[in-house]
Amino acid sequence: MSEAAKIKRASYHLYTFTISKLISTFGSSVYAFGISLYVLALTGSAANFAVNLICSILPRSLLGPLAGYAADNYSKKKLIILSQLGGIAAVSGLLIYSLAFGLSLPAIYTATALVSVFSMFNGVTFSASIANLIDPDRIQKAMGFNQSAVSIAAIGGPVIGGMLFGFVSMNVFLLIEIGAYAIALVLEATMNFRLFTKAAPKTESGEKQSIIQGMKEGVAYMRTNRVIMVIVSTAIGLNFFFSAMMIGLPFIAVQQLKVEATHFGIIESMVAVGMLLASIYFSIRKEVKFPLLFSKRAILVMAVLLAALAFPLVLHMSYKVSVAYFIMLMLSFGLSNVCVNTPIGVMMQKDVDEEYRGRVFGILESMAMAMMPLGYLLFGLLYDLVPAQYVVWGSSICLVILTAYMMRASILKEAYPELGGNVPAKPVL
Incomplete structure (x- = not known):
């Protein structure tokens, strides 16, 4: 295939x-929103809601490396198609069970776990395939578009789910999920996952390790590449301390400052709005020259924003000022989140060898997801035992120390020898 034909493809x-x-993300968002509300309405128990959440997170934590191994050793296109078919089968099975017997918690938990497994295989394989699908000059644009799609779905999914819940049965939510997966399957089946590959084709009959x-x-x-190890280690730490924000925001805003549910919903949606705006920005701007340095500064901004979460508690703001403050804070947090993830994602797509890309992304997914329940548990206990402002300030300081150490000048010099050890004082674009 000629170069011009490749670019067109x-x-x-x-x-x-x-x-x-x-x-697919929109369908999953509507489904997750509906299932979550259904479990709460059915049982009135936060514990049952938490079990459903664990059924979603635990398989991703345990099977991420396996998904990465599969992505590196088998046809990526077949894995993408089979994982989508598996998701369709899991939700269809829940729909058939619902029509025959009515929904039950064990059926919901089982379907949630299966959908999580298939979604994880799909996500890891796609992450390992972006550099095969898109020419190197447009990888940042592709990741910006991808994050924009996720953000739009994150904003629109709960809105549509909220409009439907209470007016239609849960079977409609299941049908939306099945339809979304089916459309995604048709689109993905038309893609050439070997367009820019440099590896030899995978043969099913060939001997595999x-x-x-x-x-x-x-x-x-990963251990032989110090820069990649730094990225993975920092991502794990960032996910852990991100839990302080996830637990702290509702605890501080709703529990301590008595922010109304409607206003809190707007506050939470600002994260997705910020991510959408930043994703659009990255999809149209030139590629970041020093992504590790760029992301380091964005993480430090996130650490400051984490500390700022406690200010309404200590400054005694009025209700309206507190709500407006949280809206701006979460918007900024969404912006900085993408400023961390997108440059690093582009860097990993280009720097990780193709034959190891699936395993690197699989291990990253597994470790990052494993940190979330651990962080939820630890910070959930801390917020009950220690004043909230000390928890977020302590987390912020720990995040600054982690980032300053993991992304120290020697690491930046190793990643970018042209810096010569002199880290620019101003942001490098």
């Missing part, structure tokens, strides 16, 4: 991938 992938991600050996090889590869 990559343009098709860029928009097809974005539309597919938008539709064992799963354990393959995972060990992936870990060994």
Whole structure:
């Protein structure tokens, strides 16, 4: 295929991938919103809601490395299609069960776990495939489009779900999820996952290393690349301390400052709005020259924003000022979140060798997801035992220390020898 034909095909992938991600994520968002409210309405128990959340998180934590191994050793297109079919089958099974017997908690938990597994295989394989689908010069644009689609779905999904809940049965939510997955499947089946590959085709009959050996090889590869290890380690720490924000925001705003549910919903939605605005920005701007340095500064901004979460408690703001403050804070948090993730994501797409990309992303997904329930548990206990402002301030300081150490000048110099050890004083774009 000529270079011009490849670029044309990559343009098709860029928009097809974005539309597919938008539709599937939107369907998942509507489904997750409806299921969550249904579990709460059915049982009135936060514990049952938490079990459903664990059923979503735990499989991703345990099976991420396996998904990465599969992405590196088998046809990515087949994995994408099979994972979408698996998601359709899981939700369809729940729909059939609902029509026959009515929804029950065990059925919901089982479907949630299965959907999580298939979504994780799909997500890890797609993450390992972006550099194969899109030409190198437009990877940042692709990741910006991808994040825009996720943000739009995150904003629109709960809105549509809230409008539907109480007026239609849960079977309608299941049908929306099935329809979204089916459309995404059709779109993904038209994509060429070997367009820009440099690796030899995977053959089903060829001899493959064992799963354990393959995972060990992936870990060994990461350990030989200090910059990648820094990225993965920082991401794990960031996800852990991000839990302080996730638990702290509702605790401070709703529990301590008595912010109304409607206003709190607006506050939470500002994170997705900020992510959408930043994603659009990255999709149209030139590629970041020093992504690790750029992301380091964005993480430090997030640490400051985390500390600022406690200001309404200590400054005794009025109700309206507190709500407006939280809106701006969450908007800024969404903006900085994408400023961390997008440059690092582009860097990993380009710097991680193709034959290891799936395992690196799989391990990253697994470790990052594992930190979330641990963080939820720890910070949930801390907020009950320690004044909230001390929890967020302590978390902020720890995040600053972690970032300053993991992304110290020697690491930046190793990643970008042209800096010569002199880290620019002003932001590098």
